[in-house]
Amino acid sequence: MEPQTILIHLALKLGVAAAVSSSLVRSKEFKLLLFREERSFRQKVYLVLCMALPIMVGVWIRLSVPSFLAGDLSFETALLLGVIGGRWTGSLGGLLMGVPALLHGEWAALPFGVLSGFIAGQLRTMAADKDDIWSFSPFIDQSIFRLIRRNLPRPRLFDWQVMFFTTIVLLRFVQTELARYFPHSIFSMESPDNLWVWGAIYAASVTAIGIELKIFNSVRIQIKLEEQERLLLHARMEALQNQINPHFLFNTLNSISSLVRFDPDTARDMISKLATILRRLLNSTDSFVPLREEVEFIDNYLDIEVVRFGNDKLRVVKELAPDSLDVMVPSMLLQPLVENSIKHGLAAKVEGGSIHLRSRLVDSGLVIEVEDDGVGMAATQQMESGSARGAGIGMANVSERLQVLYGDTARMTIDSHEGKGTLVRIRLPLLQAAGAVPEGFYEERSTTRR
Numbered sequence: 001m002e003p004q005t006i007l008i009h010l011a012l013k014l015g016v017a018a019a020v021s022s023s024l025v026r027s028k029e030f031k032l033l034l035f036r037e038e039r040s041f042r043q044k045v046y047l048v049l050c051m052a053l054p055i056m057v058g059v060w061i062r063l064s065v066p067s068f069l070a071g072d073l074s075f076e077t078a079l080l081l082g083v084i085g086g087r088w089t090g091s092l093g094g095l096l097m098g099v100p101a102l103l104h105g106e107w108a109a110l111p112f113g114v115l116s117g118f119i120a121g122q123l124r125t126m127a128a129d130k131d132d133i134w135s136f137s138p139f140i141d142q143s144i145f146r147l148i149r150r151n152l153p154r155p156r157l158f159d160w161q162v163m164f165f166t167t168i169v170l171l172r173f174v175q176t177e178l179a180r181y182f183p184h185s186i187f188s189m190e191s192p193d194n195l196w197v198w199g200a201i202y203a204a205s206v207t208a209i210g211i212e213l214k215i216f217n218s219v220r221i222q223i224k225l226e227e228q229e230r231l232l233l234h235a236r237m238e239a240l241q242n243q244i245n246p247h248f249l250f251n252t253l254n255s256i257s258s259l260v261r262f263d264p265d266t267a268r269d270m271i272s273k274l275a276t277i278l279r280r281l282l283n284s285t286d287s288f289v290p291l292r293e294e295v296e297f298i299d300n301y302l303d304i305e306v307v308r309f310g311n312d313k314l315r316v317v318k319e320l321a322p323d324s325l326d327v328m329v330p331s332m333l334l335q336p337l338v339e340n341s342i343k344h345g346l347a348a349k350v351e352g353g354s355i356h357l358r359s360r361l362v363d364s365g366l367v368i369e370v371e372d373d374g375v376g377m378a379a380t381q382q383m384e385s386g387s388a389r390g391a392g393i394g395m396a397n398v399s400e401r402l403q404v405l406y407g408d409t410a411r412m413t414i415d416s417h418e419g420k421g422t423l424v425r426i427r428l429p430l431l432q433a434a435g436a437v438p439e440g441f442y443e444e445r446s447t448t449r450r
Helices: 003-024 028-034 041-064 074-085 087-103 109-125 140-151 160-181 195-257 264-283 291-309 334-346 392-409
Strands: 288-290 314-320 328-330 353-362 365-372 411-417 421-429 443-448
Touching: 003 041, 003 195, 028 041, 028 195, 041 074, 041 087, 074 087, 074 109, 074 160, 074 195, 087 109, 109 160, 160 195, 195 264, 195 291, 264 291, 288 291, 291 314, 291 328, 291 334, 291 353, 328 392, 334 353, 334 365, 334 392, 334 421, 392 411, 392 421
Parallel strands: 314 353
Antiparallel strands: 288 328, 314 443, 353 365, 365 421, 411 421
16 A cells, blocks of 8 residues: 555544544533443443444445545554453453454454453553543653653652553554464554654554543543532532521521510510521521422511511511412522611611512513612612622622522512612522412412511
């Protein structure tokens, strides 16, 4: 075969390796199989089938169309299966990919593929750090540099990546010798008269394996980054939720402390209600709860807050659509809104005031409104979730939690008029809880807290 033709086939071979590996990682099921450290026998078989079947087709094309040799990646794939899945995975892959060649008279292809997969799997067991497998580089100079750098503080002669590189070259040499001494027993592109082409043939095998591992590793890193981002968002949400609890406790304990000397019975009753609230906070680790539970929590909270106003000074009007009560909402969503209405809206009014709590389903979304007839603010503010400047710690916290949990799909606005009151409106996407939805649309109740 002409050197130019060999080089063209080698370039096509690298392209086929990149195309096959890029196609495989598009499958979610394949990625789940690929990046497991421990696999059951069935999962190993599925992994072998995913990687070996396309290469079996490539071997069949090479045998049927002699002018196209780039599709035969059976040697490289057997090594990949071995280092990724272990000895038996590599051996099974080599066995399957050797069947088409065996049926066409290439009797050495099958045992050589099994041997290559088994040796690569054995080499996998020698890797102290499995990240060395995924970060394998076809450039030997980088591996040597890494070996020298690792040995500077503490001598260590064994470097897995150098060993894997050497294994690929030695097994490729065995394939060359088989093709030389047993013609037609195994497929191998050779150019004995040109050392440069000969070197390119060996380099192509190493590079093909390196390309596939690099593609697999890039997806692996992306999955890890997504998982780290998910954990970071979860930790951030928990931190925000934990920030609410001390803020709520601080204001509640201040209210109770004013009763200890002149009304100990009421203080005792408030402490009991606070204990009920704390029990709910400590026993619940859920990020989302049904709106019904949030409303029940607000009832207990208002029983405490009414102490600051006295009887008949805090009026709560609920307009809650029954079909909205089973929708899941972030835990501790309403308490900061109600607290903001009391602290900044009604506390300054001598005669007290009213709080209207509404919920309804609109266009596949949940709308929650908390409105007071307090002193209001000097100017109207329209805010989206994630921007709550000037609204206090509790409101800013709610806004940031909505941004963390929902992104741009949730919206919070504040409409305040000086001397008339403030309306906080939150719109959330639906998260429906299990259970039947009550009949009817609105439940209206005017309650005077006592």
